[in-house]
Amino acid sequence: MASTAARTPLIPPKDLESFQQHLAKSTRILALLGAGLSASSGLPTFRGAGGLWRTHDATALATPEAFSRDPGLVWQFYSYRRHMALNAKPNPAHYALAELARKKDGFMTLSQNVDGLSPRAGHPAEKLKLLHGSLFDVKCSDFFCQYFESNNYTDPIVPALAIPTEEDPTTTEAIKARELDIADENVSLPELAIRDLPRCPTCKRGLLRPGVVWFGEMLPSGVLDDIDQWMSQPEKIDLIMVIGTSAKVYPAAGFVDSARAKGARVAVINMDRSDKPMGGMSKNDWFFEGDAAQIMPEILKSVIGEITQMSDLAEQAS
Structure with a gap:
C-alpha cells in the first residue's frame, strides 16, 4: 500500500533561483497576509460561511x-x-517576514490577521498595517x-x-x-x-x-491612509507576496491589482494551488505551494539568512 504521509513541500529550484534574484534587486516590496500564515501556529480561523x-x-x-x-x-x-x-506561538514565517522588514527599508506588510502573532514575532510596527485590527x-x-x-x-x-x-x-x-x-x-x-x-x-x-473590524464596519481610516500614501509614491513596486490568503475579496484583491499596476511581480504562497488572486497569475509570477511556515524562511533566506527564533514580546513582558 502506498504511503499516505504528507509530502514535504518542494520548491522547484528554478523558481527559487528566479525569485531570489528578483528579491535581491527589489527595493519596494509589499506583503499581503491572511489566515494561512498562522495555520502552523495551530489557530482556528473560522473562515468562510x-x-x-x-x-x-x-x-x-x-x-x-x-x-x-x-x-x-x-x-x-x-x-x-x-x-x-x-x-499560540509565532511560527518561522512570522519571524522571516519580521526579519525581512528589518533588512529592506522599502518593505510594507498588510495583514488581515487579528491574532497578534506578527507583532509578537518582532515585526516592526511602522511596517505592519493591521487591516482588521487586533484581538x-x-x-x-x-x-x-x-x-x-x-x-x-x-x-x-x-x-x-x-x-x-x-x-x-x-x-x-x-x-x-x-x-x-x-x-x-x-x-x-x-x-x-x-x-x-x-x-x-x-x-x-x-x-x-x-x-x-466587524462585518459592516469600515477599515481603519488611518491604516488605509498610510497604505495609500505608500502605494502612491512615484517609484515602482517590485514585488507583492500574497501569503496564506486567496486575495479574492476586496479590499485585499485591490491591493494586488494596484501593486501589479505599478509594475509588481506576484508571488503567491498558499497550501491550495486553486487559491490565486482575483486577477490571476502571469508567466512572470510565482506560486509556491505548501505551508508558509516552511516556505517563507527558505525563499527569503538569501536576504535574511537563517532564522533564529527569538522569544516573543508577550513572553518577554511576562
Whole structure:
C-alpha cells in the first residue's frame, strides 16, 4: 500500500533561483497576509460561511448587531480567541517576514490577521498595517466615547471571562485544574451579566468591545491612509507576496491589482494551488505551494539568512 504521509513541500529550484534574484534587486516590496500564515501556529480561523463556534456561525458573532444583542456571548467568543492566540506561538514565517522588514527599508506588510502573532514575532510596527485590527486592542462601544487601548494582553480581560476548569484526575501529582474547551457545545458557558463584562474606564457608561473590524464596519481610516500614501509614491513596486490568503475579496484583491499596476511581480504562497488572486497569475509570477511556515524562511533566506527564533514580546513582558 502506498504511503499516505504528507509530502514535504518542494520548491522547484528554478523558481527559487528566479525569485531570489528578483528579491535581491527589489527595493519596494509589499506583503499581503491572511489566515494561512498562522495555520502552523495551530489557530482556528473560522473562515468562510458556515464556520462554527459552538452552534453559532462565527461570522454572525462578528457584527455590531450581535454585540448589541448579546455582548456576553460575543465577549466569550472573543475571549476564547484571545486565549487561544496568546497560547499560540509565532511560527518561522512570522519571524522571516519580521526579519525581512528589518533588512529592506522599502518593505510594507498588510495583514488581515487579528491574532497578534506578527507583532509578537518582532515585526516592526511602522511596517505592519493591521487591516482588521487586533484581538488585543479594545475600545469603548459608546458612540460618544473615543477610548482605545492597544496591546492589552490581560487574559482573561475580566475575571468573569476566565476559561472554566475541572479537576484533572489523570495527573500523578496533586489534582490539578484542566481547562475546558468552551468551543465544544457540550461544555456549559458561564452565564454573564452586563456588570461582569469589561467596562470603559473613561466614560464609565459604555462596554468595552474587541478592537477588531466587524462585518459592516469600515477599515481603519488611518491604516488605509498610510497604505495609500505608500502605494502612491512615484517609484515602482517590485514585488507583492500574497501569503496564506486567496486575495479574492476586496479590499485585499485591490491591493494586488494596484501593486501589479505599478509594475509588481506576484508571488503567491498558499497550501491550495486553486487559491490565486482575483486577477490571476502571469508567466512572470510565482506560486509556491505548501505551508508558509516552511516556505517563507527558505525563499527569503538569501536576504535574511537563517532564522533564529527569538522569544516573543508577550513572553518577554511576562
